[in-house]
């Protein structure tokens with residue numbers, strides 16, 4: 001059996017890290033099992049879904065390297081949903097209800113006052129044809145509820161949650177179709193999963209109750225029920241919930257800030273597991289380290305500070321080939337492997353490379369406090385070619401001549417050569433700066 005999984009966001013905002021964690025576990029599960037990863041846009045809500053957000057989701061996934069093998073868009077499939085709804089009506093599992101929101105609210109309040117669970121009382125099932133005709137004559141349109149098989153608990157084997165079990169008597173028959181004829185998420189999602197032959201539905205814990213309901217819909221439609229995995233939801237660093245609509249912790253913003261896709265993925269692949277977070281340099285590395293059984297049920301916090309630290313750690317080990325494109329995009333076309341090897345231990349984000357490129361290439365304003373000292377140092381600069389020994393030879397000569405040592409020797413030279421107090425090791429930086437520019441800066 002080929003594993004087939006899907007990531008199904010609604011195009012109502014840019015992806016946040018919680019969405020991406022769900023996309024990532026699906027993608028990794030597909031790749032680790034030689035399976036198929038489907039991107040499905042849940043865009044039945046035409047008021048909040050936009051093409052721009054759909055494009056944004058594709059841009060984000062592509063940038064993250066989470067490519068999809070198949071694509072589906074719910075707004076293309078209303079005929080299919082209508083046909084399935086008709087079949088459910090015919091079998092008596094989908095029934096029309098005419099209560100207004102106010103009436104339902106009142107019912108709930110009464111039930112709560114009587115210490116009863118606020119579950120829909122199925123009054124609509126008792127309506128006669130004449131009652132329904134009377135509602136229609138008043139211009140009322142029905143919403144449609146799925147009749148749950150309330151006799152039993154629904155239980156399933158969950159790759160993360162063990163064996164969750166939902167008491168169906170505690171649930172109201174869910175509305176599948178609103179009075180304006182639009183579909184809620186529940187039914188289209190099941191039909192898409194059936195038609196895409198999805199074998200594993202892997203999503204956030206926000207869907208556990210949906211799953212119990214959807215299992216009954218799969219069964220009512222005579223379809224095979226897929227396996228499920230519900231991952232704990234990621235929160236922000238303070239435990240706050242995430243929503244695409246607020247735009248917080250969006251990957252688009254992280255990319256703007258110069259964070260590496262692999263840093264985001266490395267962190268998300270480990271949050272919610274007991275395994276240590278470590279930088280992964282490639283997708284192949286992530287796949288090799290992936291094990292769905294490592295994910296636990298406790299909520300996991302996403303800390304932007306942890307991401308920034310991991311990003312720095314990752315940059316320190318990334319080979320030049322992995323960043324050549326990014327350096328070009330920053331306008332550093334001539335940056336080469338030697339430059340990368342020298343500067344990468346000093347980077348927090350790739351954007352910092354621009355600072356060091358300017359330190360190497362100039363122009364910069366040297367900081368010179370003692371002109372005589374610099375003149376002496378300039379006179380002692382060895383002839384080229386330079387290598388990583390040159391700095392030591394030169395500073396030893398300057399020390400012997402001037403008597404300066406330690407910080408008093410190195411800091412003025414660094415300030416003159418780079419304009420900055422800190423930075424890459426000068427033994428490797430000096431050969432990149434070269435004799436001509438070094439002389440200009442010392443004088």
Ligand SMILES: Nc1ncnc2c1ncn2[C@@H]1O[C@H](COP(=O)(O)OP(=O)(O)OP(=O)(O)O)[C@@H](O)[C@H]1O
Nearest residue numbers: 009010012018019022203204233234242243244245
């Ligand atoms: N905080 C989260 N952590 C992990 N997964 C999440 C989180 N929020 C949503 N998801 C998952 O992302 C997928 C896409 O969900 P959805 O488009 O509803 O995202 P959302 O952020 O809740 O959207 P919106 O804010 O627009 O309602 C679902 O599988 C959902 O379970």
